Amino acid sequence: MRGFLLRRAATVPLTLLGVSLLVFAATELVPGDVARIILGREASQASVQALRDELGLDRPWFQRYADWLGGFLTGDWGTSYTLGVPVQDLVVSRLGQSLLLAGVAFTVLAPVAVGLGLWAGVRHDRAADRVISVGGLAFGAVPEFVTGVVLLVVFAVNLRWFPSGAQAPEGSGPLTVLWHLALPALSLVLLCTGYVARHVRAGTAVSVESAYARAAELRGLTRGQVVRRHVLRNSTVPAASALGVQLQFLLGGLVSVELLFGYPGIGALLLQSAVDKDLPVLQSAAMVLGLLYMVIVLGADVAYRLLDPRVRLGAVAS
Amino acid sequence: MSAAGVTATRVVTRPRRRFRVALGAGVALIAAWTVVAVCWPVLAPFDPEAQDPLSRFLAPGGAHLLGTDQFGRDVLSRMLAGARPVLQVAPFATALGVLLGTAIGLVAGTLGGIIDEIVMRVLDAVAIFPAIIATVLFVALAGRSVTVMVLVIAGAFTPIVARSVRAATLVEREKAYVEAARLRGGSTIREILPNIGPTVLVEATSRFGDAIFAAATLSFLGLGQPPGSPDWGASVSDNRLWLTNAPWTVLAPALAIASLVIGIALTADSLRGRRERS
Numbered sequence: 141m142r143g144f145l146l147r148r149a150a151t152v153p154l155t156l157l158g159v160s161l162l163v164f165a166a167t168e169l170v171p172g173d174v175a176r177i178i179l180g181r182e183a184s185q186a187s188v189q190a191l192r193d194e195l196g197l198d199r200p201w202f203q204r205y206a207d208w209l210g211g212f213l214t215g216d217w218g219t220s221y222t223l224g225v226p227v228q229d230l231v232v233s234r235l236g237q238s239l240l241l242a243g244v245a246f247t248v249l250a251p252v253a254v255g256l257g258l259w260a261g262v263r264h265d266r267a268a269d270r271v272i273s274v275g276g277l278a279f280g281a282v283p284e285f286v287t288g289v290v291l292l293v294v295f296a297v298n299l300r301w302f303p304s305g306a307q308a309p310e311g312s313g314p315l316t317v318l319w320h321l322a323l324p325a326l327s328l329v330l331l332c333t334g335y336v337a338r339h340v341r342a343g344t345a346v347s348v349e350s351a352y353a354r355a356a357e358l359r360g361l362t363r364g365q366v367v368r369r370h371v372l373r374n375s376t377v378p379a380a381s382a383l384g385v386q387l388q389f390l391l392g393g394l395v396s397v398e399l400l401f402g403y404p405g406i407g408a409l410l411l412q413s414a415v416d417k418d419l420p421v422l423q424s425a426a427m428v429l430g431l432l433y434m435v436i437v438l439g440a441d442v443a444y445r446l447l448d449p450r451v452r453l454g455a456v457a458s
Numbered sequence: 459m460s461a462a463g464v465t466a467t468r469v470v471t472r473p474r475r476r477f478r479v480a481l482g483a484g485v486a487l488i489a490a491w492t493v494v495a496v497c498w499p500v501l502a503p504f505d506p507e508a509q510d511p512l513s514r515f516l517a518p519g520g521a522h523l524l525g526t527d528q529f530g531r532d533v534l535s536r537m538l539a540g541a542r543p544v545l546q547v548a549p550f551a552t553a554l555g556v557l558l559g560t561a562i563g564l565v566a567g568t569l570g571g572i573i574d575e576i577v578m579r580v581l582d583a584v585a586i587f588p589a590i591i592a593t594v595l596f597v598a599l600a601g602r603s604v605t606v607m608v609l610v611i612a613g614a615f616t617p618i619v620a621r622s623v624r625a626a627t628l629v630e631r632e633k634a635y636v637e638a639a640r641l642r643g644g645s646t647i648r649e650i651l652p653n654i655g656p657t658v659l660v661e662a663t664s665r666f667g668d669a670i671f672a673a674a675t676l677s678f679l680g681l682g683q684p685p686g687s688p689d690w691g692a693s694v695s696d697n698r699l700w701l702t703n704a705p706w707t708v709l710a711p712a713l714a715i716a717s718l719v720i721g722i723a724l725t726a727d728s729l730r731g732r733r734e735r736s
Contacts, residue, residue: 166595281723285678286712293705392590414598
């Protein structure tokens with residue numbers, strides 16, 4: 141187990157290096173002169189050249205890459221071209237907003253999806269199972285902004301139960317904040333529920349038909365007791381790995397959900413900085429998101445192994 | 459895994475008729491939208507780009523079956539015409555991604571050893587980077603165009619396809635017919651390829667749905683084709699400002715996207731179920 145953790149942890153810096161190269165390569169693709177983009181069409185050639193010198197744009201790419209990566213690692217993320225504020229403060233505060241939204245969505249997703257999967261698995265091939273399977277499949281295929289827009293029309297415009305913006309006014313209490321986050325979080329939950337429920341269902345359907353579940357039932361345990369004591373524990377392993385996969389989708393979905401609901405998170409920041417060609421913000425936001433992804437993938441991998449006693453105790457090769 | 463896998467397939471198997479219904483409905487939806495994408499100039503009641511300041515924000519009904527938008531353009535016609543851009547990008551992106559992924563997965567799986575190890579590690583590193591973020595990055599920076607969209611989406615699919623093709627190849631490689639081909643001195647790849655066909659087909663269908671998802675999301679984010687031309691994602695994005703007064707302008711393109719991706723999901727799920735049972 142420890143060997144596995146060390147091996148996995150060792151891949152993090154390597155992958156981060158790859159991500160940084162990818163991010164840097166993407167920003168190199170910007171057509172035209174970055175200094176000209178910042179200063180606008182009206183600027184004189186001399187001031188464009190002065191800015192080029194200041195930003196060091198005339199140096200070879202590997203020097204600029206090394207400088208940028210060194211700066212990122214030491215916490216010097218530069219200044220936003222368009223907003224003129226330190227990139228680090230901006231990215232960190234937007235990341236906090238996104239983590240709040242993603243956290244609310246995940247807190248709803250995990251119990252609901254696992255619960256639906258268990259229910260479908262225990263009652264497999266009955267009506268409830270079919271509704272959950274087909275519903276999950278359909279909502280998982282539809283882009284989150286489409287689900288979000290339908291939710292907006294129904295719950296914000298027609299029924300007026302929820303506000304149409306996700307950002308609560310300054311200084312609102314936690315309940316108001318949650319009330320504003322409900323619709324964007326729900327569109328993310330609907331996107332991810334089907335996949336998790338399907339995986340939990342498959343494991344559960346096998347467990348309830350297994351010899352040990354039947355034996356427990358013959359010993360006189362009720363169906364509920366069998367599910368709680370025997371089936372549930374065997375369903376946590378597929379649940380953990382499926383939730384890990386879906387957490388990545390949830391983070392990816394932040395970009396369009398934040399745009400739709402006008403929420404100032406890191407996904408909206410990434411998009412805005414890409415459109416504005418605000419390279420320092422774009423690079424840092426992409427790096428932070430990449431890092432977050434890696435932490436999640438690693439975390440899911442570790443959780444998956446910790447939950448499975450066969451793997452944890454080394455009976456099965458990790 | 460193998461023992462549990464066999465049991466799972468048996469227990470999870472559902473009646474065959476349900477698969478036929480799901481498959482039929484899915485294929486019908488895909489076929490209908492494909493016909494619309496090709497023939498919309500004949501089917502659309504109005505010119506989707508024609509503006510009419512006198513009939514802005516007309517509610518659905520009458521001459522404009524699904525109403526009009528803020529420029530007085532016919533919502534139904536724009537919805538029909540919007541099928542084309544999405545169905546232009548997605549098939550090419552899918553084909554390219556599946557082709558590259560199959561080639562990489564097949565070669566890595568057949569050769570094995572150090573080459574396999576290196577290829578899979580590189581793909582792991584690529585796959586860990588969130589596809590939507592990479593896509594936003596490249597499309598926003600390299601400029602919006604159909605070519606860039608196709609390349610970026612295909613690039614995101616390649617590692618996914620390569621992984622499952624490699625997994626299928628590893629299973630086939632151990633079978634007797636491959637051993638026989640190896641002893642005869644023939645090409646083992648040529649022997650394996652037809653037998654991983656079902657895996658490739660399921661991958662292609664699933665990735666096709668993902669490609670529609672990605673293309674619609676990109677145009678919603680303003681990274682699709684140039685503004686103004688009819689496009690589902692862009693219509694949702696533009697019309698959401700009038701969500702309160704004219705919800706039909708948003709619902710029509712949104713439900714169009716939903717019906718197409720659900721059709722593909724039903725098809726992919728039926729094909730996957732059929733392969734697992736055989």
